[in-house]
Amino acid sequence: MSCFVDTSFDSLKKKGEELCGDMVEIIKVEDSTVIVLADGLGSGVKANILATLTSRIAATMIKGGADIYETVHTIVNTLPICSERHIAYSTFTIMKIQRDGRTYAVEYENPPFFLIRKGESIKVERKETIINGRKILESNFSLQEEDVITIISDGVLHAGEGNVLNMGWQWSDVESYLLRSSGNKRCAKNISRDLIDACWYLYGCKPGDDATAIGIKIKRPQYVDLFTGPPEHKEKDAYVINELMRGKGKKIICGGTAANIAERILKRSLVVDAKDINSEIPPIFYMDGVDLITEGVITLSKTIEIIREYADSFLEEGRENSLKGEDGAIRLAKILLEECTHLNLWVGKAWNKAYDKEEFYLSIGIKMRLVEELCQFMQRLGRIVKINYV
Known part of the structure:
Protein backbone atom coordinates (compact mmCIF):
# COMPACT_ATOMS: atom_id res chain seq x y z
CA MET A 1 0.00 0.00 0.00
CA ARG A 220 -5.69 6.52 -1.49
CA PRO A 221 -4.08 9.39 -3.48
CA GLN A 222 -6.77 11.57 -5.10
CA TYR A 223 -5.70 13.66 -8.09
CA VAL A 224 -7.24 16.86 -9.40
CA ASP A 225 -6.17 18.71 -12.57
CA LEU A 226 -7.34 22.33 -12.79
CA PHE A 227 -7.02 24.55 -15.89
CA THR A 228 -7.52 28.32 -15.69
CA GLY A 229 -6.81 31.01 -18.25
CA PRO A 230 -5.82 30.53 -21.90
CA PRO A 231 -2.20 29.61 -22.73
CA GLU A 232 0.14 32.41 -23.76
CA HIS A 233 0.48 30.88 -27.24
CA LYS A 234 -2.62 29.55 -28.96
CA GLU A 235 -0.74 26.57 -30.41
CA LYS A 236 -0.52 25.22 -26.84
CA ASP A 237 -4.31 25.06 -26.46
CA ALA A 238 -4.55 21.46 -27.63
CA TYR A 239 -1.53 20.41 -25.54
CA VAL A 240 -3.05 21.81 -22.32
CA ILE A 241 -6.49 20.28 -22.92
CA ASN A 242 -4.96 16.90 -23.79
CA GLU A 243 -2.83 16.99 -20.62
CA LEU A 244 -5.88 17.98 -18.59
CA MET A 245 -7.92 15.08 -19.95
CA ARG A 246 -5.04 12.65 -19.33
CA GLY A 247 -5.11 13.49 -15.63
CA LYS A 248 -5.49 10.61 -13.19
CA GLY A 249 -8.51 12.02 -11.37
CA LYS A 250 -11.00 14.87 -11.43
CA LYS A 251 -10.80 17.54 -14.13
CA ILE A 252 -11.77 21.15 -13.45
CA ILE A 253 -11.85 24.25 -15.66
CA CYS A 254 -12.07 27.76 -14.20
CA GLY A 255 -12.80 30.59 -16.63
CA GLY A 256 -15.01 31.19 -19.65
CA THR A 257 -12.17 31.44 -22.16
CA ALA A 258 -10.58 28.24 -20.84
CA ALA A 259 -13.97 26.49 -21.13
CA ASN A 260 -14.36 27.70 -24.73
CA ILE A 261 -10.91 26.30 -25.56
CA ALA A 262 -11.97 22.91 -24.18
CA GLU A 263 -15.21 23.07 -26.16
CA ARG A 264 -13.29 23.77 -29.38
CA ILE A 265 -10.51 21.21 -28.87
CA LEU A 266 -12.71 18.40 -27.56
CA LYS A 267 -15.64 19.20 -29.88
CA ARG A 268 -18.06 18.77 -26.98
CA SER A 269 -21.05 20.94 -26.08
CA LEU A 270 -20.76 23.45 -23.25
CA VAL A 271 -24.07 23.84 -21.38
CA VAL A 272 -24.83 26.49 -18.75
CA ASP A 273 -26.64 25.58 -15.51
CA ALA A 274 -29.64 27.90 -15.85
CA LYS A 275 -30.85 27.50 -12.26
CA ASP A 276 -27.82 29.42 -10.92
CA ILE A 277 -28.16 32.41 -13.24
CA ASN A 278 -29.26 34.74 -10.45
CA SER A 279 -26.68 33.58 -7.90
CA GLU A 280 -23.98 35.93 -6.58
CA ILE A 281 -21.49 33.45 -7.94
CA PRO A 282 -21.56 33.03 -11.75
CA PRO A 283 -23.23 29.79 -12.91
CA ILE A 284 -21.39 26.56 -13.59
CA PHE A 285 -21.24 24.80 -16.96
CA TYR A 286 -21.41 21.17 -17.97
CA MET A 287 -19.35 19.23 -20.50
CA ASP A 288 -18.91 15.48 -20.96
CA GLY A 289 -15.69 14.27 -19.37
CA VAL A 290 -15.10 17.38 -17.22
CA ASP A 291 -16.11 17.18 -13.56
CA LEU A 292 -16.60 20.91 -12.93
CA ILE A 293 -16.52 24.08 -15.07
CA THR A 294 -16.81 27.48 -13.37
CA GLU A 295 -16.24 31.15 -14.10
CA GLY A 296 -12.73 32.40 -13.34
CA VAL A 297 -11.70 35.24 -11.03
CA ILE A 298 -14.92 35.71 -9.01
CA THR A 299 -15.34 31.99 -8.37
CA LEU A 300 -11.67 31.41 -7.54
CA SER A 301 -11.70 34.36 -5.15
CA LYS A 302 -14.77 33.04 -3.31
CA THR A 303 -13.33 29.51 -3.25
CA ILE A 304 -10.16 30.79 -1.59
CA GLU A 305 -12.28 32.67 0.96
CA ILE A 306 -14.10 29.42 1.81
CA ILE A 307 -10.86 27.44 2.09
CA ARG A 308 -9.25 30.19 4.20
CA GLU A 309 -12.14 30.06 6.67
CA TYR A 310 -12.09 26.28 6.64
CA ALA A 311 -8.34 26.10 7.22
CA ASP A 312 -8.50 28.45 10.24
CA SER A 313 -7.24 26.42 13.19
CA PHE A 314 -9.16 28.31 15.88
CA LEU A 315 -12.92 28.10 16.20
CA GLU A 316 -14.72 31.42 16.29
CA GLU A 317 -18.09 31.88 17.90
CA GLY A 318 -20.88 32.00 15.34
CA ARG A 319 -18.91 30.32 12.55
CA GLU A 320 -21.23 28.77 9.99
CA ASN A 321 -20.69 25.74 7.77
CA SER A 322 -19.23 27.38 4.67
CA LEU A 323 -19.53 24.18 2.64
CA LYS A 324 -23.32 24.26 2.53
CA GLY A 325 -24.75 25.09 -0.87
CA GLU A 326 -24.25 24.15 -4.50
CA ASP A 327 -22.82 27.19 -6.29
CA GLY A 328 -19.59 26.95 -8.28
CA ALA A 329 -17.31 28.20 -5.50
CA ILE A 330 -18.71 25.78 -2.93
CA ARG A 331 -18.52 22.84 -5.34
CA LEU A 332 -14.92 23.71 -6.18
CA ALA A 333 -14.01 24.12 -2.50
CA LYS A 334 -15.61 20.75 -1.64
CA ILE A 335 -13.57 18.96 -4.30
CA LEU A 336 -10.32 20.62 -3.25
CA LEU A 337 -10.90 20.01 0.47
CA GLU A 338 -12.51 16.57 0.45
CA GLU A 339 -11.47 14.83 -2.78
CA CYS A 340 -7.96 16.10 -3.50
CA THR A 341 -4.57 15.01 -2.20
CA HIS A 342 -2.58 16.04 -5.29
CA LEU A 343 -3.45 19.26 -7.15
CA ASN A 344 -2.00 19.83 -10.63
CA LEU A 345 -2.60 23.38 -11.91
CA TRP A 346 -2.44 24.52 -15.55
CA VAL A 347 -2.26 28.31 -15.50
CA GLY A 348 -2.45 30.27 -18.75
CA LYS A 349 -0.61 33.57 -19.23
CA ALA A 350 -2.32 34.81 -22.43
CA TRP A 351 -3.24 38.41 -23.10
CA ASN A 352 -7.01 38.67 -23.22
CA LYS A 353 -7.75 40.96 -26.19
CA ALA A 354 -10.95 42.10 -24.50
CA TYR A 355 -8.77 44.20 -22.16
CA ASP A 356 -6.52 47.12 -22.92
CA LYS A 357 -2.90 46.93 -21.77
CA GLU A 358 -3.50 48.40 -18.31
CA GLU A 359 -6.54 46.21 -17.70
CA PHE A 360 -4.60 43.15 -18.85
CA TYR A 361 -1.82 43.62 -16.33
CA LEU A 362 -4.41 44.16 -13.59
CA SER A 363 -6.34 41.03 -14.65
CA ILE A 364 -3.29 38.77 -14.99
CA GLY A 365 -1.95 40.09 -11.67
CA ILE A 366 -5.20 39.24 -9.88
CA LYS A 367 -5.31 35.76 -11.41
CA MET A 368 -1.69 34.96 -10.52
CA ARG A 369 -2.25 36.21 -6.96
CA LEU A 370 -5.33 34.01 -6.62
CA VAL A 371 -3.45 30.97 -7.93
CA GLU A 372 -0.62 31.65 -5.47
CA GLU A 373 -3.06 32.00 -2.56
CA LEU A 374 -4.86 28.81 -3.54
CA CYS A 375 -1.56 26.92 -3.63
CA GLN A 376 -0.53 28.28 -0.24
CA PHE A 377 -3.76 27.20 1.44
CA MET A 378 -3.75 23.76 -0.21
CA GLN A 379 -0.15 23.22 0.91
CA ARG A 380 -1.06 24.43 4.40
CA LEU A 381 -3.70 21.70 4.42
CA GLY A 382 -1.02 19.15 3.53
CA ARG A 383 -1.86 18.73 -0.15
CA ILE A 384 0.81 18.19 -2.80
CA VAL A 385 0.63 21.01 -5.38
CA LYS A 386 2.26 21.42 -8.78
CA ILE A 387 1.89 24.51 -11.01
CA ASN A 388 2.40 24.45 -14.78
CA TYR A 389 2.48 27.91 -16.39
CA VAL A 390 1.58 27.85 -20.08
Missing part, protein backbone atom coordinates in the same frame (compact mmCIF):
# COMPACT_ATOMS: atom_id res chain seq x y z
CA SER A 2 1.24 3.48 -0.90
CA CYS A 3 -0.99 5.79 1.08
CA PHE A 4 -1.55 9.50 1.48
CA VAL A 5 -1.60 10.67 5.09
CA ASP A 6 -4.24 13.40 5.33
CA THR A 7 -3.68 15.44 8.51
CA SER A 8 -5.36 18.41 10.14
CA PHE A 9 -5.77 19.95 13.57
CA ASP A 10 -8.05 22.39 15.35
CA SER A 11 -7.67 24.02 18.74
CA LEU A 12 -9.53 26.01 21.37
CA LYS A 13 -7.67 28.32 23.67
CA LYS A 14 -8.80 28.73 27.27
CA LYS A 15 -11.26 31.59 27.72
CA GLY A 16 -9.46 34.81 28.59
CA GLU A 17 -6.10 33.69 27.19
CA GLU A 18 -4.42 35.19 24.13
CA LEU A 19 -2.44 32.06 23.23
CA CYS A 20 -3.18 28.36 23.17
CA GLY A 21 -1.05 26.16 25.43
CA ASP A 22 -1.16 23.29 22.93
CA MET A 23 1.18 23.20 19.95
CA VAL A 24 1.08 20.98 16.86
CA GLU A 25 3.82 20.31 14.32
CA ILE A 26 3.21 18.24 11.19
CA ILE A 27 6.41 17.31 9.37
CA LYS A 28 6.37 15.81 5.88
CA VAL A 29 9.59 14.02 5.02
CA GLU A 30 10.39 11.95 1.95
CA ASP A 31 8.86 8.65 2.98
CA SER A 32 6.77 9.50 6.04
CA THR A 33 4.65 11.98 7.98
CA VAL A 34 5.49 12.91 11.57
CA ILE A 35 2.86 14.45 13.84
CA VAL A 36 3.72 16.11 17.15
CA LEU A 37 1.22 17.33 19.77
CA ALA A 38 2.72 19.09 22.80
CA ASP A 39 0.61 20.29 25.75
CA GLY A 40 2.30 22.87 27.96
CA LEU A 41 1.61 22.92 31.70
CA GLY A 42 -1.20 25.32 32.58
CA SER A 43 -2.44 27.78 29.98
CA GLY A 44 -1.61 31.07 28.31
CA VAL A 45 1.83 32.41 27.43
CA LYS A 46 3.87 30.12 29.70
CA ALA A 47 2.11 26.98 28.45
CA ASN A 48 2.47 28.14 24.86
CA ILE A 49 6.23 28.64 25.30
CA LEU A 50 6.66 25.21 26.88
CA ALA A 51 4.59 23.48 24.19
CA THR A 52 6.40 25.38 21.45
CA LEU A 53 9.78 24.37 22.87
CA THR A 54 8.73 20.71 22.94
CA SER A 55 7.24 20.63 19.45
CA ARG A 56 10.10 22.61 17.89
CA ILE A 57 12.74 20.32 19.40
CA ALA A 58 10.92 17.36 17.91
CA ALA A 59 10.41 19.02 14.51
CA THR A 60 14.00 20.26 14.24
CA MET A 61 15.54 16.94 15.21
CA ILE A 62 13.32 14.85 12.95
CA LYS A 63 13.90 17.16 9.98
CA GLY A 64 17.62 16.87 10.72
CA GLY A 65 17.48 13.09 10.42
CA ALA A 66 17.23 12.03 14.07
CA ASP A 67 15.04 9.02 14.79
CA ILE A 68 12.05 9.31 17.10
CA TYR A 69 13.71 7.48 19.99
CA GLU A 70 16.64 9.91 19.98
CA THR A 71 14.18 12.80 19.71
CA VAL A 72 12.10 11.62 22.67
CA HIS A 73 15.27 11.07 24.73
CA THR A 74 16.36 14.66 24.06
CA ILE A 75 12.92 16.11 24.91
CA VAL A 76 12.62 14.14 28.14
CA ASN A 77 16.11 15.16 29.24
CA THR A 78 15.52 18.81 28.31
CA LEU A 79 12.16 19.49 29.94
CA PRO A 80 12.13 19.89 33.72
CA ILE A 81 9.50 18.71 36.23
CA CYS A 82 7.35 21.28 38.02
CA SER A 83 8.67 21.45 41.62
CA GLU A 84 5.25 22.30 43.09
CA ARG A 85 2.98 19.87 41.22
CA HIS A 86 5.62 17.21 40.42
CA ILE A 87 4.40 16.82 36.86
CA ALA A 88 6.04 17.47 33.51
CA TYR A 89 6.15 21.01 32.16
CA SER A 90 4.99 19.62 28.83
CA THR A 91 3.35 16.37 27.80
CA PHE A 92 3.47 15.11 24.21
CA THR A 93 2.46 12.59 21.58
CA ILE A 94 4.72 11.90 18.59
CA MET A 95 3.62 9.67 15.74
CA LYS A 96 5.50 8.65 12.59
CA ILE A 97 3.44 7.19 9.73
CA GLN A 98 5.34 5.72 6.81
CA ARG A 99 4.01 5.67 3.27
CA ASP A 100 3.34 1.93 3.47
CA GLY A 101 1.20 2.37 6.60
CA ARG A 102 3.74 1.22 9.20
CA THR A 103 3.38 3.47 12.23
CA TYR A 104 5.37 4.14 15.39
CA ALA A 105 4.01 6.27 18.23
CA VAL A 106 5.30 7.51 21.58
CA GLU A 107 3.07 9.06 24.24
CA TYR A 108 4.08 10.90 27.38
CA GLU A 109 1.25 11.78 29.78
CA ASN A 110 -1.15 12.74 26.95
CA PRO A 111 -4.52 10.97 26.56
CA PRO A 112 -4.21 7.80 24.43
CA PHE A 113 -4.91 8.35 20.73
CA PHE A 114 -7.89 6.73 19.00
CA LEU A 115 -7.77 4.38 16.01
CA ILE A 116 -11.05 3.76 14.15
CA ARG A 117 -11.15 1.11 11.42
CA LYS A 118 -14.30 0.16 9.47
CA GLY A 119 -16.55 1.50 12.21
CA GLU A 120 -14.70 -0.21 15.07
CA SER A 121 -12.29 1.10 17.68
CA ILE A 122 -8.97 -0.77 17.46
CA LYS A 123 -7.01 -1.36 20.66
CA VAL A 124 -3.35 -0.58 20.06
CA GLU A 125 -0.87 -2.48 22.20
CA ARG A 126 1.51 -0.16 24.05
CA LYS A 127 4.87 -0.99 25.62
CA GLU A 128 6.14 0.93 28.63
CA THR A 129 9.66 2.36 28.43
CA ILE A 130 11.47 4.38 31.10
CA ILE A 131 13.61 7.28 29.84
CA ASN A 132 15.34 9.45 32.45
CA GLY A 133 12.80 8.30 35.02
CA ARG A 134 9.81 9.18 32.82
CA LYS A 135 7.30 6.56 31.71
CA ILE A 136 6.94 6.60 27.92
CA LEU A 137 4.40 4.47 26.05
CA GLU A 138 5.53 3.09 22.70
CA SER A 139 3.44 1.37 20.03
CA ASN A 140 4.08 -0.16 16.61
CA PHE A 141 1.20 -0.98 14.30
CA SER A 142 0.14 -0.90 10.66
CA LEU A 143 -2.55 1.30 9.17
CA GLN A 144 -4.95 0.50 6.35
CA GLU A 145 -6.72 2.63 3.78
CA GLU A 146 -9.60 4.65 5.31
CA ASP A 147 -8.27 4.22 8.88
CA VAL A 148 -8.86 7.26 11.09
CA ILE A 149 -6.56 8.29 13.96
CA THR A 150 -7.48 11.07 16.38
CA ILE A 151 -4.91 12.55 18.77
CA ILE A 152 -6.19 14.82 21.56
CA SER A 153 -4.91 16.98 24.39
CA ASP A 154 -6.49 16.61 27.83
CA GLY A 155 -8.62 19.72 27.27
CA VAL A 156 -10.87 17.58 25.09
CA LEU A 157 -11.53 15.26 28.04
CA HIS A 158 -12.27 18.25 30.29
CA ALA A 159 -14.96 19.58 27.95
CA GLY A 160 -18.30 19.98 29.75
CA GLU A 161 -16.78 19.65 33.22
CA GLY A 162 -18.91 21.60 35.68
CA ASN A 163 -21.14 22.77 32.86
CA VAL A 164 -22.97 20.30 30.65
CA LEU A 165 -21.31 17.27 32.29
CA ASN A 166 -20.33 16.71 35.91
CA MET A 167 -17.03 14.98 35.20
CA GLY A 168 -16.30 16.20 31.69
CA TRP A 169 -15.95 13.92 28.67
CA GLN A 170 -14.33 10.63 29.57
CA TRP A 171 -12.00 8.90 27.10
CA SER A 172 -14.69 6.30 26.39
CA ASP A 173 -17.23 9.07 25.68
CA VAL A 174 -14.92 10.63 23.09
CA GLU A 175 -14.34 7.17 21.62
CA SER A 176 -18.11 6.63 21.26
CA TYR A 177 -18.49 10.06 19.67
CA LEU A 178 -15.74 9.34 17.13
CA LEU A 179 -17.25 5.94 16.31
CA ARG A 180 -20.52 7.69 15.44
CA SER A 181 -19.06 10.68 13.64
CA SER A 182 -15.77 9.87 11.94
CA GLY A 183 -16.97 7.16 9.57
CA ASN A 184 -18.69 9.57 7.19
CA LYS A 185 -15.94 12.20 7.20
CA ARG A 186 -14.17 12.51 3.85
CA CYS A 187 -11.06 14.34 5.04
CA ALA A 188 -9.00 14.90 8.17
CA LYS A 189 -10.15 18.51 8.54
CA ASN A 190 -13.75 17.38 8.92
CA ILE A 191 -12.69 15.02 11.72
CA SER A 192 -10.68 17.51 13.77
CA ARG A 193 -13.11 20.38 13.23
CA ASP A 194 -16.15 18.27 14.18
CA LEU A 195 -14.58 17.10 17.45
CA ILE A 196 -13.47 20.60 18.43
CA ASP A 197 -16.92 21.96 17.55
CA ALA A 198 -18.37 19.44 20.02
CA CYS A 199 -15.89 20.56 22.70
CA TRP A 200 -16.78 24.21 22.07
CA TYR A 201 -20.45 23.57 22.81
CA LEU A 202 -19.74 21.27 25.76
CA TYR A 203 -17.70 24.10 27.26
CA GLY A 204 -20.71 26.38 26.76
CA CYS A 205 -18.64 28.43 24.29
CA LYS A 206 -16.31 29.35 27.20
CA PRO A 207 -13.43 26.85 27.14
CA GLY A 208 -12.07 26.06 30.59
CA ASP A 209 -8.88 24.60 29.15
CA ASP A 210 -6.87 24.52 25.95
CA ALA A 211 -8.17 21.73 23.74
CA THR A 212 -6.67 20.30 20.55
CA ALA A 213 -7.76 17.54 18.19
CA ILE A 214 -5.59 16.18 15.37
CA GLY A 215 -7.41 14.25 12.67
CA ILE A 216 -5.49 11.75 10.53
CA LYS A 217 -7.09 9.85 7.66
CA ILE A 218 -5.27 7.27 5.55
CA LYS A 219 -6.37 7.79 1.98
